[in-house]
Amino acid sequence: MTETLKRTLRDSSAMRWAMLILLSGLTFSTYWFQDFFSGLKGLMGSEMGFSSEEFGRILALTTIANMFGMIIIGGIMLDKWGIRVAGIVFGGIAVLGGAISALAASGFFGSDHGSMLNMIIVGRILFGSGLEVVCVVATRTIVKWFKGYDLALAMAINMGFGRLGSAMGTALSLDIGGGHVSPAVTFAATLIGLALIMFLIYTVFDIKLDKQEKAISDKSGEVCDPEEDFKFSDLITLIKNKSFLYIALLCVTFYAAIFPFMQYAPDLLINKFGFTQNLPQAGEVILWGSKAIGASSIYLIFFLFAILFAVVPNNFENKKTRFLFKSGALIAFCFYLFVMKDILAIWLDNGAKTASLIPLGTIIFTPIFGNYVDKKGKAASLMILGSLLLIFAHISLSILDNVYIAYFGLLSLGVAFSLVPAAMWPSVAKIVAENRLGTAYATMFTLQNWGLFLFFWGIGALLDFVNQGIPEGQPKDYTIPILVLVGCGFISIFLSFLLKKADRKQNYGLELPSNSN
Numbered sequence: 001m002t003e004t005l006k007r008t009l010r011d012s013s014a015m016r017w018a019m020l021i022l023l024s025g026l027t028f029s030t031y032w033f034q035d036f037f038s039g040l041k042g043l044m045g046s047e048m049g050f051s052s053e054e055f056g057r058i059l060a061l062t063t064i065a066n067m068f069g070m071i072i073i074g075g076i077m078l079d080k081w082g083i084r085v086a087g088i089v090f091g092g093i094a095v096l097g098g099a100i101s102a103l104a105a106s107g108f109f110g111s112d113h114g115s116m117l118n119m120i121i122v123g124r125i126l127f128g129s130g131l132e133v134v135c136v137v138a139t140r141t142i143v144k145w146f147k148g149y150d151l152a153l154a155m156a157i158n159m160g161f162g163r164l165g166s167a168m169g170t171a172l173s174l175d176i177g178g179g180h181v182s183p184a185v186t187f188a189a190t191l192i193g194l195a196l197i198m199f200l201i202y203t204v205f206d207i208k209l210d211k212q213e214k215a216i217s218d219k220s221g222e223v224c225d226p227e228e229d230f231k232f233s234d235l236i237t238l239i240k241n242k243s244f245l246y247i248a249l250l251c252v253t254f255y256a257a258i259f260p261f262m263q264y265a266p267d268l269l270i271n272k273f274g275f276t277q278n279l280p281q282a283g284e285v286i287l288w289g290s291k292a293i294g295a296s297s298i299y300l301i302f303f304l305f306a307i308l309f310a311v312v313p314n315n316f317e318n319k320k321t322r323f324l325f326k327s328g329a330l331i332a333f334c335f336y337l338f339v340m341k342d343i344l345a346i347w348l349d350n351g352a353k354t355a356s357l358i359p360l361g362t363i364i365f366t367p368i369f370g371n372y373v374d375k376k377g378k379a380a381s382l383m384i385l386g387s388l389l390l391i392f393a394h395i396s397l398s399i400l401d402n403v404y405i406a407y408f409g410l411l412s413l414g415v416a417f418s419l420v421p422a423a424m425w426p427s428v429a430k431i432v433a434e435n436r437l438g439t440a441y442a443t444m445f446t447l448q449n450w451g452l453f454l455f456f457w458g459i460g461a462l463l464d465f466v467n468q469g470i471p472e473g474q475p476k477d478y479t480i481p482i483l484v485l486v487g488c489g490f491i492s493i494f495l496s497f498l499l500k501k502a503d504r505k506q507n508y509g510l511e512l513p514s515n516s517n
């Protein structure tokens with residue numbers, strides 16, 4: 001697009017990506033807070049005396065307000081108040097929830113088992129309501145800035161920030177807590193506060209964009225698709241739409257097999273495959289830290305140059321340039337792996353750190369698949385493939401006992417976890433009109449929370465049930481709790497086929513490239 005055609009902030013690619021980063025702070029920190037307890041499960045047992053069922057209860061009750069309409073209410077607020085107010089209010093609720101959980105874990109409300117458990121849960125309920133509405137706000141905001149541009153890629157990158165938050169929260173909480181739960185919770189809550197400040201900065205640009213768009217529509221008499229208020233009849237219309245119904249149910253079964261698994265994955269790896277949860281010595285931390293920071297900074301500088309290079313128009317038109325760029329990226333990555341090999345070896349021996357590779361891997365794969373969906377389409381087919389990988393992953397991590405196959409299982413789970421969201425979320429924007437997207441995402445997340453509630457709690461309760469009589473600290477048998485998740489994979493495949501069939505009839509173009517719309 002030439003300068004003369006750039007009419008608003010959103011027509012500048014630098015501006016769009018900068019807004020995405022400001023917005024993604026909330027995604028990063030809320031995902032961190034959602035998932036960081038997974039790395040602390042063992043410690044929550046030994047330090048606070050929480051059983052697996054109680055651990056599951058904390059996670060499950062995070063979803064309770066959402067199951068009973070909180071996300072829909074948030075969606076209505078979003079439609080009524082707009083992105084800015086909704087983001088600030090629900091981001092604020094997440095901060096408040098995080099703070100209550102952090103105070104509870106520090107013993108502020110009482111240091112007995114019951115007070116700690118109940119007040120952590122109160123904080124998590126508030127946090128959970130904030131997290132989900134913030135996600136709807138983020139998706140809505142990305143559509144606002146990226147519609148007609150690389151929408152799927154932008155959604156994938158935003159999700160990448162979320163996954164980075166999940167991965168870092170899982171991997172580092174034990175180290176951040178220094179062997180205690182409370183500092184790790186305080187740190188996680190502080191992150192959401194910082195992210196809210198980033199969102200406040202975003203709102204300044206959002207106001208400017210709205211003013212520019214209004215000026216253009218006033219001048220040209222263009223009538224934009226108006227935001228419509230939420231009506232319950234919209235919900236009925238949505239549910240009656242077969243493609244929407246299948247994709248919403250797929251969202252339930254697919255995520256029920258992933259998010260709950262991730263919360264238990266570090267403990268599973270420790271109990272079933274003998275991974276460690278040792279904290280490194282102070283000297284080792286300094287040595288690895290300096291090595292990792294040194295190597296990562298060199299790689300980051302290279303990466304920033306690569307991005308700079310990539311955004312200069314027409315750079316990739318040239319075959320030779322493309323080849324040079326790709327080989328340079330590969331050499332830099334090999335060098336990086338070489339420098340980091342000792343750290344990687346220790347990383348791959350630690351339960352929480354190995355489990356964190358699932359969301360970490362999706363950071364690389366989701367944008368690649370997002371870009372693929374933008375350029376080539378095939379969204380429904382990719383969801384079938386993702387569901388197949390899910391089945392392999394859970395079988396390899398439950399009934400099989402080989403640690404190398406388990407690594408493959410984790411890898412295929414990471415690929416599935418990248419494929420399905422990269423295909424699913426942009427597909428919703430094809431099925432549903434833009435002014436109904438808030439309602440659509442809110443409905444999907446509400447249903448998703450029912451599945452999460454059941455499996456967050458169910459896995460913990462089942463784990464206690466099948467391991468009755470085994471004292472804390474002894475290896476627990478995870479076979480049946482994880483095998484149950486294979487069932488979710490089969491239902492996901494079935495729903496993906498139904499979606500593909502419905503799309504053929506309803507012609508939403510789920511198998512077509514996003515950029516062609």
Ligand SMILES: N[C@@H](Cc1c[nH]cn1)C(=O)NCC(=O)O
Pocket residue numbers: 031034131132135159162255259421445448
């Ligand atoms: N419901 C959201 C946010 C979320 C993250 N963990 C639990 N809830 C969601 O599922 N977003 C899509 C994603 O793939 O993360």
